Amino acid sequence: MQNKQKFVNDPVNVVPEMLEGLVLANPDTLEWVPEFNIIHVKGGADSARVAVIQGSGSGHEPAHVMAVGKGMLDAAVPGNVFAAPSMDQCLACIRLMNGPGGVVYIVNNYQGDRMNWDMAQEMAEMEGVKVGRVLIDDDVSVQDSSYTTGRRGVAGNFFAIKAMGAASQRGASLEELVAMGEKVNANVRSMGVSLSGCRPPAKDEPIFTLADGEMEFGVGIHGEPGRARLATKPADEIMADVFALVAGDLPLKQGDRVAVMVNGLGGTPIGELYLLYRKAAMLCAESGFEIVRNYVGEYCTALEMNGFSLTLLRLDAELEELLAAPAEVPIRVF
Amino acid sequence: MQNKQKFVNDPVNVVPEMLEGLVLANPDTLEWVPEFNIIHVKGGADSARVAVIQGSGSGHEPAHVMAVGKGMLDAAVPGNVFAAPSMDQCLACIRLMNGPGGVVYIVNNYQGDRMNWDMAQEMAEMEGVKVGRVLIDDDVSVQDSSYTTGRRGVAGNFFAIKAMGAASQRGASLEELVAMGEKVNANVRSMGVSLSGCRPPAKDEPIFTLADGEMEFGVGIHGEPGRARLATKPADEIMADVFALVAGDLPLKQGDRVAVMVNGLGGTPIGELYLLYRKAAMLCAESGFEIVRNYVGEYCTALEMNGFSLTLLRLDAELEELLAAPAEVPIRVF
Amino acid sequence: MQTVTFEKVEKALVAIRDTALANEQYFCELDGVSGDGDFGTSLATGWREIAAKWDDLDRTSIGHLLLAHAQVIASKVGGCSGPIWGTAFMRAGMVARDKTSLSPEDIEVMFEKAIEGIKTRGGAEEGDKTLLDALAPMSRTFSATKAGDAVLHACLQTAEEAVESAMALQARRGRQSFTGERSIGSKDPGMVAIALMTRNIAIALSGHE
Amino acid sequence: MQTVTFEKVEKALVAIRDTALANEQYFCELDGVSGDGDFGTSLATGWREIAAKWDDLDRTSIGHLLLAHAQVIASKVGGCSGPIWGTAFMRAGMVARDKTSLSPEDIEVMFEKAIEGIKTRGGAEEGDKTLLDALAPMSRTFSATKAGDAVLHACLQTAEEAVESAMALQARRGRQSFTGERSIGSKDPGMVAIALMTRNIAIALSGHE
Numbered sequence A, B: 001m002q003n004k005q006k007f008v009n010d011p012v013n014v015v016p017e018m019l020e021g022l023v024l025a026n027p028d029t030l031e032w033v034p035e036f037n038i039i040h041v042k043g044g045a046d047s048a049r050v051a052v053i054q055g056s057g058s059g060h061e062p063a064h065v066m067a068v069g070k071g072m073l074d075a076a077v078p079g080n081v082f083a084a085p086s087m088d089q090c091l092a093c094i095r096l097m098n099g100p101g102g103v104v105y106i107v108n109n110y111q112g113d114r115m116n117w118d119m120a121q122e123m124a125e126m127e128g129v130k131v132g133r134v135l136i137d138d139d140v141s142v143q144d145s146s147y148t149t150g151r152r153g154v155a156g157n158f159f160a161i162k163a164m165g166a167a168s169q170r171g172a173s174l175e176e177l178v179a180m181g182e183k184v185n186a187n188v189r190s191m192g193v194s195l196s197g198c199r200p201p202a203k204d205e206p207i208f209t210l211a212d213g214e215m216e217f218g219v220g221i222h223g224e225p226g227r228a229r230l231a232t233k234p235a236d237e238i239m240a241d242v243f244a245l246v247a248g249d250l251p252l253k254q255g256d257r258v259a260v261m262v263n264g265l266g267g268t269p270i271g272e273l274y275l276l277y278r279k280a281a282m283l284c285a286e287s288g289f290e291i292v293r294n295y296v297g298e299y300c301t302a303l304e305m306n307g308f309s310l311t312l313l314r315l316d317a318e319l320e321e322l323l324a325a326p327a328e329v330p331i332r333v334f
Numbered sequence C, D: 001m002q003t004v005t006f007e008k009v010e011k012a013l014v015a016i017r018d019t020a021l022a023n024e025q026y027f028c029e030l031d032g033v034s035g036d037g038d039f040g041t042s043l044a045t046g047w048r049e050i051a052a053k054w055d056d057l058d059r060t061s062i063g064h065l066l067l068a069h070a071q072v073i074a075s076k077v078g079g080c081s082g083p084i085w086g087t088a089f090m091r092a093g094m095v096a097r098d099k100t101s102l103s104p105e106d107i108e109v110m111f112e113k114a115i116e117g118i119k120t121r122g123g124a125e126e127g128d129k130t131l132l133d134a135l136a137p138m139s140r141t142f143s144a145t146k147a148g149d150a151v152l153h154a155c156l157q158t159a160e161e162a163v164e165s166a167m168a169l170q171a172r173r174g175r176q177s178f179t180g181e182r183s184i185g186s187k188d189p190g191m192v193a194i195a196l197m198t199r200n201i202a203i204a205l206s207g208h209e
Ligand SMILES: Nc1ncnc2c1ncn2[C@@H]1O[C@H](COP(=O)(O)OP(=O)(O)O)[C@@H](O)[C@H]1O
Pocket: C031, C035, C036, C037, C038, C039, C040, C042, C078, C079, C080, C081, C082, C084, C118, C121, C122, C123, C124, C129, C130, C131, C132, C173, C174, C175, C176, C188, C189, C190, C191
C-alpha cells in the first residue's frame, strides 16, 4: 500500500516526475533523458573536458541530480527511491557523457551501486571507452552493513563532486580526476545520527521506527542500522560523540585545516543544524583544527528522516582552491 | 516537558544557540547582538543606504535570520520559537540599523508581531527616528485566524525582502522602499498544505496531529488550522486546488509574467517539492502565465512540518529586475 | 474634581504598581480559566522592573513619568499586555508631556487617547471582552461626572459593574479567544485588573478627595 | 568430452532460457523463504527479453552470442542477479570471443573466468550460500572429468548435491543475508536455478553425448 503522507502521485512515477520538475525549473541549464532518467548539463558532453558523473538511488536529494551544474557533476543517473540505477542506465550515462579524454564516475560504496557501475564500466571499456572510477566510503559508523561490504559512502561524496568538478573545469585528465577523487576520499570521514525513521513513497511502513527518547547512532542514509540504538541526549553531547569518532578516524591533528559539513538528513529544521554546527565549531577550536570552509544544510538526505551527519574533510592547498572555485547548482536560494 | 526528538540542548537556549552557530558559520559577513538576538550584516548600518529589517518568531528558518546579507535584509531580530520578538528587541534593531535616511521594517500580519513592531515604531519616532513599515498578508487560505485579524503573512514575504533589499542597494529612499514592499504585497499570494503537525522544542505535544490519510488544507506556518481537514490525494490534484485558489485571488490573467515559489514547510523532501513544481509549471503553461523565475526549496518553514506552500507573484519590469539583482545569503550551497 | 497634583499622580501610579505586584497569582489563575495563565506574571514582571527603577524614573513632567512607565511595560511585559498597556501609558503620557498637574479636561483627553491607542494596537472593539470593556465605560463615566466630587467613586462602580456584565460575553481577542465559547461565564483578567487598580487608586487618594 | 559445436551451445542456451521462463513462480517462492521473493521474476524478465530478441542475437561467434546475453541480462534483470549473471556471461563470452566451437579446455577456462567475475562483482566467496557454492564445485568436477564422456552428468550430480549440503549454511550475501539465521535450513534460490539449468542442459544434449 502507498504511503499517503507524501506529496506524490503514483509511487512508480516519483523519480521521473521529480526530474521533470527539475528540468522545468532549470530550462536553461539542465537536460533530461527520460529513457534512462539521466540529468545532464545543457548541451551534454564538453569535448574539451573529461566529464564527472554519478548515479545512485533516489531519495537522497539534493544528491545527486541537484548537484548537476557547471563546476559540479556533468550528469547524474538516479535509480528508484533507495534502489541503485540499473546497469543500462549507468552504461547509457557513460556513453552519453564520454569525450575524447574519457569519463569518470563517482560511486558510493553500496553493493547495488557498485555492481551496476562496475558492470557498466566493463561493458563500456569493451566498446573502447576510457572510464575512471572513484569509490567513496566515508562513513565511519560501521565496517559492514546491510547494504555494504566495508564502509558506506555518504555525504562526504559532496566534496569529491566539488573538487573533481572544479578540477575538470581546469582541464584535468581522467587520471588526475581519479587521483583527486581518491585524495578526497582518503581525507574525508562522516557519521550520522537519527531521531526518526523514514518512509519510502511505495511503502506502507517506515523503514524503522524510534520511540520517543531513542536515537539511532551511526544511521545509514537509507535508515539502515548504525552502531547502536541509544537514549537521546542534549545536542551538544551527541555532536561531541560524533565529532570524536569522525575526527579520530582520520585522525585529525592539531593545526589541520578542515572543511566542516553539518548535513541534514531531510526532516531536521535548519535551525537545529546551525545549533549543531555551533558545537562542531567549538570542538574544532578546542582541538586546534582550523575551519576553512563550512557547509550547513541538506546535501545528502534520507527522504524525510529527522537526523544529521557530520563530515570532516582534511584540506591541503589544492583542495582549498578547488572547494573555493565557482560552481553552479540548480537550487536557487535567492 | 521537553520534546526529546530534537537536536537541542535546554529549549530555553534554542534561539541564541542557533544564532551563535549562524555567526560562527559566517564570521566574515554576519554579526550577532546577543542582548537582543539581532543578526545584522557585518559592520552594521550603512550610512549611504536605508536599511531593511525584519523580525518575527523563530522556527521559520531560513526566514529571517538566514536572509540577512547584501541585497537582502540588513538585520533580523527573531523572537522565541513561534513567539513574536519583544518590543525592546524591535526597538533595539530599529535604533541599531537607523541611518540618515531612516529604516524600514517588514512585518508579517500576525497580531503579536504587529503589536510589538508598531509599538517600537512609535517609540522610535518619539526619538526622532524615521521609520517605514511594510505589512505582508499574502496567505489566501483564511481571512481571520488564531493569531491574526485579516490574512496571515507567510512565504510571500521573501519577495518583499528580495525586492526591497535590491532597491536599497540601488539607493532607494524610505518612501520608495515602502512603496516597493507594498507593491510586492499587492501582487503576491500564497497558500499552504500540510500532511503532519510540528512540535516546538519546549513542548511535549505536537501543535496538532494528522491521522494517516488526512491533510490540513490552508495550514498556517505555526500549524494553525486552515480551511479544512481533508483526505489526502495525489500531489497533482492538491497542487491544482491550491493553484486555483492562489492564482484566482490575485487574480492572474493570461499573459501575466510571474515568479513561482514552491516552499517546503520543513519536513518535506526536496524531491517532492520539485514534483509539485512540475505540476505548478504545467498549470502556469495551461493558464498562459509566463514563469520568469522559480524558487523551489525551503524559504519559510514551520519547524519540521511535512507540507508545502505555493506562492505566485505577478511581475512587472521593475520587479523582474530587482529579483534578478545579485544577493548574498548565509547559506552556502556549494 | 479639582486639579490633580503631581503628588496625587504618583500615589495613583504606586497604587497601580502595588496592585500588579500583589495579585500575580490571582491574575494568573483568572487567565488560566480560558487563557494561557500568564497574565499575572506578565504584569508583575513589568512592575517589578518599574519598582526597581522607581527612584530613577524621569519626573520632568507627569507625561515623562508616564512615558517612562510605557517604555518599561512595553519592553518587559509579555503576551498581549506589553504592547497594549505600554501603548495606553504612552498615549496618556503624550497628552501630559509638558504638565506637572492635570485638569479634569486633561484626564478626559488622556482617557480617550489611551483607549484609542489600545484599539489601534490590538484591533479590539468594545464587546470583545477585553479591558476595553472596563476602560471605555469608565471614560464615559468620567466625562459625565468630572465636574463633581464623586468622580473616582463613580468610575470604580462602573468598572466593577463592567466586570460582572462582561462575564456573559465571549472573548474575541488574545489567547482567551482561542478557547472559543469556553471563555463565556468567566471574568476577563484584564478587566479585573483595571477594576482592582481603580479601587486601590480610590483608596490611596480618598484622603485627598 | 569432444569439441562442443555452435549448435550444441545454442541448445544449451535454449535450455537455460526455458528453465528461467518455466520456473518464475518456483524461484520466487524459494526466494520468498528468507529473501525478498523477486528472484524468479528477475530471471524471467531477462530471459523474456532474450527470447524476444532470439533471432537477432549476434551469432558471429559463440563469444558474441554470450556477450549478447550478458548485455540483456545486465540491463533487464533486477536485484543482485543482473550484474552477477551478466558478468558470468560476459567473462565466459570474452574467452570464446573468436570461437565457433569449444574445446573442453575452453570450457574449463570459461568456467573459471565466470566464477572469478562473479566473485569480483558481488564480493562473495564459497561458503556464503550463493550460486557460487554450486558453480565452484561444478567447475572442479568439470576439470577433473573433462577427458571422460560422463562430464555433464558428473557436473549435474555435483550441483544437486551442493544444493542439499548448502542448506545448512547461513546466507551472507544478497537480501537473504538480511534475515540472518532465518536463511539456515532453506535452499538457496540461485543454486537451485544453476542445478535445474544444468539438468535441462544435460537432457537437451543427451542425444549428442
Ligand atoms: N487585542 C487586545 N486588545 C485589548 N486587550 C486585550 C487584547 N487581547 C487581550 N487583551 C487583554 O489582555 C488580557 C490577557 O493578557 P495576557 O495574558 O498578557 O495576553 P495573552 O492573550 O497574550 O496571553 C485579557 O484578559 C484582555 O483583557
